[in-house]
Amino acid sequence: MDFDKLMNVIKGRRSIRRFTNKTINKETICQLVEAGCWAPSGGNAQAWVFIVHNNREKMKRFLRFAPGLSEVPGGMIFVCSDKERAYQKSGVLGRDVMASMDASMAGQNIMLAAYALGLGSCVLKGFDHDAAKLLMNLPEHITPEMLIILGEPKSQPKTPARRPLSEVIHYEKWEVK
Amino acid sequence: MDKERIYDLLGYITSCAKELLVDPPKYGPFRLINVASRIITIFEEEGIADDFMLELKDFIDENKFCMESDEKEFQIFLNELVKKIAVKTAIDLS
Numbered sequence: 001m002d003f004d005k006l007m008n009v010i011k012g013r014r015s016i017r018r019f020t021n022k023t024i025n026k027e028t029i030c031q032l033v034e035a036g037c038w039a040p041s042g043g044n045a046q047a048w049v050f051i052v053h054n055n056r057e058k059m060k061r062f063l064r065f066a067p068g069l070s071e072v073p074g075g076m077i078f079v080c081s082d083k084e085r086a087y088q089k090s091g092v093l094g095r096d097v098m099a100s101m102d103a104s105m106a107g108q109n110i111m112l113a114a115y116a117l118g119l120g121s122c123v124l125k126g127f128d129h130d131a132a133k134l135l136m137n138l139p140e141h142i143t144p145e146m147l148i149i150l151g152e153p154k155s156q157p158k159t160p161a162r163r164p165l166s167e168v169i170h171y172e173k174w175e176v177k
Numbered sequence: 178m179d180k181e182r183i184y185d186l187l188g189y190i191t192s193c194a195k196e197l198l199v200d201p202p203k204y205g206p207f208r209l210i211n212v213a214s215r216i217i218t219i220f221e222e223e224g225i226a227d228d229f230m231l232e233l234k235d236f237i238d239e240n241k242f243c244m245e246s247d248e249k250e251f252q253i254f255l256n257e258l259v260k261k262i263a264v265k266t267a268i269d270l271s
Contacts, residue, residue, distance in 0.1 A: 064188025067196050128192045160246045
């Protein structure tokens, strides 16, 4: 394992919101979902479901109900939690807290894998959940946690500054900074 | 005009209104600017957008995302955007 290469991927990933018209093929999207499935999950519940899209006409419908979506991307993955499975595997905490956290970790894996494949991605919460559930025919126990948009980047945004480590690390106890 | 495009806009505006109840305040101006861009897109598809509108749309789409990274830059962008329309209005009226 090469730490520097891994850090280059982690640091190189940007939130990309503008894409070329290139459609991301199903095989590539499946590779990304596989990366998502290797994320850790509370109690190994793996209480996630991925609704994937790469049909431009169908994705266009989501522009109506996703304020965070500015244009039709090359592909989309709705990372969803399965509340029923989360409850069966990990109880109330699993259903109410961990399933969302697990979905987030899966989402990060997907975005890093996308970057490693030369694709841009951006995670969105700005979509109407009720409309998304209706449009994708999701049963009650499946919650769309986040939408990851994918595509060939049209441009590379500036790298936003990160808070310095000295500001965010506290050694062993809370320190007033 | 294609009615579906109007429904696209109506869906977007109403979804924005709902989301803005919980979104950070800075998303308000960002969503409004997106609406402006989407209106121009509809006009473009209907063949009634003029060159100025298309330039405006490019300007919006190129700059709007600085809202996330640099609020000061976003403010400057909005100032410039309104100024462009004001200059056009002044020219049209003269």
